[in-house]
Amino acid sequence: MSNTKLPTDGLLTDPVRYPASANESARTKRAFLLILLTLFVPGSAQVAAGDRKLGRIALRVTLSVWALAILALVLLFTARTLLINIVANPVASLLIVLVLAALAVGWAVLFINTLRLIRPVLLAKRMRPVVVVALALAMVVSSGSLGYAAYLLNISRNAIGSIFAGGPAIEPVDGRYNFLMMGGDAGADRTGRRPDSLSVLSVDAETGKTAIISVPRNLQNARFSEGSPMLQIYPDGYNCGNDCLINAINTEVTNNHKDLYPDVADPGAQATLEAVSGTLGITVQAYVLVDMDGFAKLIDAMGGIRIKAGGWVPISGPMVDEANGIHGMPDGWIPAGDQKLNGFQALWYGRSREFVDDYARIQRQQCVQQAMLKQLDPATLLAKFEDIANAGTKVVDSNISSSQLGSFVDLAMKAKGQDISRLTIGPPDFDASFSTAPDFDVIHDRVRKLLSGTGSQPSPAAAPDDALQPQYAGVGTGLTAAGPAAPVTLQVPTPPPSDFTPVTTTPAGEPITEEMLNQFKREGNEQAIRELVATNGQCAPL
Secondary structure, eight states: OOOOOOHHHHHHTTTTOOGGGGGGHHHHHHHHHHHHHHHHHHTTHHHSOOHHHHHHHHHHHHHHHHHHHHHHHHHHHHHHHHHHHHSSSSHHHHHHHHHHHHHHHHHHHHHHHHHHHOGGGOOOOOTTTHHHHHHHHHHHHIIIIHHHHHHHHHHHHHHHHHHBBSSOOOOOOOEEEEEEEEOOOOOSSSSEEEEEEEEEEEEEEETTTTTEEETTTOOOOOOOTTTGGGGGTOOTTTTTTOOBBGGGGHHHHHHHHHHGGGOSSHHHHHHHHHHHHHTTTSSOEEEEEEEEHHHHHHHHHOOOOEEEEESSSOOOEEEEEETTTTTSSSSSEOOSEEEOOOOOHHHHHOOOOOOHHHHHHHHHHHHHHHHHHOOHHHHHHTTTTHHHHHHHHHHHHEEBGGGGHHHHHHHHHHHHTTOEEEESSSSTTTGGGGGSSOHHHHHHHHHHHHHHHOOOOOGGGGGGGGOOOSSTTTTTTTOOOSSSSOOOTTTOOOOOOTTOOOOOBBBTBBOOOOOHHHHHTTOHHHHHHHHHSSTTTTTEEE
């Protein structure tokens, strides 16, 4: 019997593991096969053509990642809140960032190993750069994407940590979450933020149906909620005279009464929250404060916002007569009609009140908020995530616990597409003088009806023809009330937000231009400007 072993030449001619014995065409096909295997099933190329031990380890990791990805997909459709809370958790998100970074490095190592297995020197000269470029592109698409995902998640993690609190979760009250949204102005000459925009977002905890209640910044005699430390100072409301406007509470508490809130990060914001709670007769559980000085950065990061403006809005110049609220020559104008606003323009569009009243400004602020929400779609968020997240850390402050982000994102998705109920403690829902001497029982009743679904505004078609006459014919347009004061419970229906025609001409049909408005300003004819820009409170997002 012969002691010669059976030949193993067949194994040595396997073109995948032993490419030297293959022809030129087979080597090229093998190279692209190994690249595709590494791209779609990391580790399989090593099992087929290289270090089987390395390949098996990589395959186990690949299968584990696939299993986790499938689990995450299942959670996205069945327990979205839990998934978001996991990603938002600082420890879990850090772990995910580290795992993604490690996977990115490991995948890159596999591609480099795959290049060694391909053995470019065995390829035809014309195919070597093609194969190397294909492998590099595959590595960028796969490993690079994982690395970039880790980078974005880390930015998101830092933004969440900077913006949101780490305290306990809040519970709904009477089935609702109530959030105070404040547009704060912290100029160099002011201590603390002065909220010029105050509105409450009241969200049904089950359905996500939302109501927005706007509180004018000049509301007087604001009531503090039960248990507020400020009741020690103002037991009968914030009633120290004309200077005691609701938006002055933040600064007063920051300057004079911090000691009443020893364990609160932002005493001024907390006191303002308590004043809004007492004024509206509801429990406001949390606040979100947007710093207007950083607001422009966020709009610019989004690529601007698109609106339909009802009238011209001035970019006001320096104040020259503070007693009468008169500014110098405007630094510019935002025209009526369809506009795309950058951050600077959007900031002025939402804060300018020259030639009109606060209620026109409130309408424009609501419009800017709606435009931001409408245009901050997933595509915009993904394309400009880094800029938006970085801007957000400079713009937003909140006492909302990061542990509840999942619940609130879920509610926001439920609310998307639903009609939003609105109430303004001033025109068009109350007489303009109401904020000076508010009837809190009336406010509480109107808020209660709004949140119960029985106090929504009637549609314009159902309103009687005399509903706008004669006391407040200009409500909703920024005009001043004419005639005797209307009853404080007057509710004036306004047209749907987009159902208006921008005023771009004078009553005589002459086009309104920046030069025309500036000429009236130079002549001191401010009344003419007021008449031409009276509709600048009308606005709709595009």
